[in-house]
Amino acid sequence: MTGQAVGRAPRSGPPAPRLRAAPLASVVPARALGFIVVAGAVLGALNLGVDGVLRPGFGRAVYAALMVMLVVIGIYFLTLAQLSYRAVALLIAYGNAVYVVVALTTVNAHLYAGPLMLLLALTAGASFLEARGFVVQLLVVPPICWVGLSNSELTGRALMIQVVVQSGVLILAALLVYGLRMRSERLLRETELLSTTDPLTGLANRRAVEIEAERLWQEVADERLLLAAFVLDLDSFKVLNDSHGHAAGDEALRRVSRAIRESAGEESIVARIGGEEILVLHRVASLPELLLLGERLRRAVSDGPLPHPMTASIGVATSATPDAGAAVEGLWRLVDAADMAMYVAKREGGNRVATAGERDLAP
Template sequence: MAALTVAVLVAAGAAMGSINLLVDDVIRPGASRWIYGATMLLLGVVAATLAVRRRIGRWTIFALVLLGDLIYLVIALSVTDPLRYATPLMMLFAAFVAAWFLDGWMLVAHLVVTPVIVAVALAGSYDDVAGLLVQVCVDAGVLDLAAAGVFVLRRRIERLLASTQELSRRDPLTGLGNRRHLEEQARRVWRQSRRDGVRVAAMVLDLDHFKQLNDAHGHAAGDAVLRSVAAALTASVRPTDVLARLGGEELAVLGMVGDPTEAHRLAERLRRAVAGARTASGHVVTASIGIALVRPAEGEDPVDGLWRLLDLADAAMYQAKQGGRDRVATVPAPRPPSAPAASVVAGTADEMGGETADAGAA
């Protein structure tokens, strides 16, 4: 998008500047006319190159901005009357590009260069220094203020977009990631799991008797419990694990493990963390946790694989509920027909503690 935008601006500048070649007495005779024509041709080549490549870096934009400043100077020195045929407002092209695409110090460099270029370009049009300085202050001031204003507007928009994107990935109550965040991180986890040759583990945690707590003590107490549980889990998961709230009192953890025993140890640590979480009012809860593991297959869609794995972990969580709550469990499950190459690891809660069955392992 940046490459195409700059290409359009450069092409528009070349087109408008080329009109002067068709008007008599605008360009100085002799070498100036050839220099002017070569400059317009250079602009056209730059625009075509950017449009074809459709890629541009920040340093390239910085170089093009400085080149634009220099080109304006060449144009001003090539025309018979810069005040009529090469007004400094032509530098708005470079000013807006610098303000919208460059870093702060790069923009400052352009702002410093602008009055120097304007002064050199208009020096031949004024007999006295005072008149030149006034014109430079007016023209360069307008250009720099316009660029600075666009830069400030851009930074505010960037901060607003960053804040909006963060809110779209976070649960507002607990501060944990939400479903969108979980899906985004699944791509990283699946890719790293295949590279390292380890399994992906999904854990679904459901707070026990949470509805009764809400009914007995109110939703404010329930919200406080969710926040304390979220804080306890955040302190207990590994740095590479992804912790998210699926909805209500259900949370999920996505991570990588070398074997089922490691997954069981992590789940037990999370179960103890939930049981040890306490609100300011003294409310505590426990959690039932279901585990499912998979070996990601090459070419498998990580998001589809994520939700298949969470479905298995959810089924395991319900078995933990039926087994008495406040425990960890898994259940064997058939291999998903849409992912024939994936190896789903499952077993009973007792097997996870000792010899764990690897159902459907390749």
């Protein structure tokens, strides 16, 4: 390996967008649930002003206390920066318990506290719970409906039919919401994959590299390693395109990308950042490890199963920190240094690896 990189303006790139956050990692769901809970408590409190709905005495006091508690819980959710699955699960469990108590404190649950009151808890579960928690929630719907409707004029066969009908409608509605959620999340994952993948080679693209920048720098800092950037540029690629056509060039680029990805290993990030320019980011601890990986990448191209002979010029740069500036800018400065070293390798005849300096590397 030979060559010393010279200074160059940092490679410019688009701002670093972030991948989709987890479904609960937002203030919007927390505030939406909080508002709905408070609104439900206010609406439920209207029953306190109507005669003949609630059981007098202790039942009425319990009902009032539940409405106050719901307001407190709703206000708590309004103050959350983001939801947690635990908070949602507890809210759903409390909602189920509230329905049972409300049904038992009304004079006739069939008239004044129908199972439709469970719709909020079921919708929240369908929107936020994982599959196992959602299944558990669906399983408890029929017994909860039975407990609630048992405090009514319904008995025997009529009670059982109403339990089946009411719980069935609620479960079907929840399954519909859950199905729509799964479809939306699948489409979102596919969109994210398309936005971070090079369509020709299947490698990561520049956006994907920028998304990983902060994590990469944090990992090398935590493990006291160095981040190595390998920039590979295919030698005489234009000649291949001119001689055999762009279809042959595209196929060669796909095969080279596959060979480099396999050679780099699962811990590396491999991305296409230019026409025939491929970036490999890898954490290294020593100079021998750096040299070994660089040579392995070179041989992956020169000795690979390609329809036409192909070689690559490779530039390497390493750093332990992003230096001045943010993680993304620091990463592109590192890539920029490796890019200059790659041109050194190309000027020296190609099919070789050149470094931008071995600073901080252990011998």
